[in-house]
Amino acid sequence: MLRNCLFLLRHTLSLGTGLRWRAVVILSAICTVLTLASAGSRAADFFAGQKIYQAHCARCHGPEGRPLLPNVPNFYQGERLDAPDGFLVRSIKAGGNLMPSFNRIIKDRDILNALAYIRTLQR
Numbered sequence: 001m002l003r004n005c006l007f008l009l010r011h012t013l014s015l016g017t018g019l020r021w022r023a024v025v026i027l028s029a030i031c032t033v034l035t036l037a038s039a040g041s042r043a044a045d046f047f048a049g050q051k052i053y054q055a056h057c058a059r060c061h062g063p064e065g066r067p068l069l070p071n072v073p074n075f076y077q078g079e080r081l082d083a084p085d086g087f088l089v090r091s092i093k094a095g096g097n098l099m100p101s102f103n104r105i106i107k108d109r110d111i112l113n114a115l116a117y118i119r120t121l122q123r
């Protein structure tokens with residue numbers, strides 16, 4: 001995204017017309033908005049998710065997704081993972097019978113990252 005914007009800006013600069021600076025200002029504004037918007041929708045971060053999982057989830061779900069306590073779903077065997085991200089994120093935020101609520105404790109983005117990591121534990 002950013003690279004496309006810089007490319008466009010460079011070409012606008014080389015136009016050499018009287019409207020050049022106005023075009024540069026408008027393009028910069030559009031690019032800033034687009035770059036910020038695309039940063040918000042970037043793909044889940046596996047490594048951030050791994051850190052979150054190890055810090056907050058592994059004590060019950062196990063470092064490899066094999067549960068350490070009874071009644072905990074087995075991610076290693078893919079339990080509960082057929083549900084869509086949106087459903088599971090809400091579920092993690094709400095908590096369960098035994099699982100604490102992570103609402104406001106972990107950012108939505110990091111819950112999604114942890115979920116992306118959990119999905120890689122399935123064998």
Ligand code: HEC
Nearest residue numbers: 056057060071072073080088091092096097098099100114
């Ligand atoms: C205190 C133990 C514990 C911790 C810590 C814990 N969980 Fe859970 N988790 C459970 C249990 C038990 C269940 C089954 C539902 C219930 O009884 O609460 C569950 C269920 C789930 C489910 C399935 C939810 C569903 O609706 O099917 C997901 C996904 C999940 N946990 C992810 C996480 C993530 C991500 C973390 C860390 C941010 C985490 N859990 C931390 C115990 C825990």
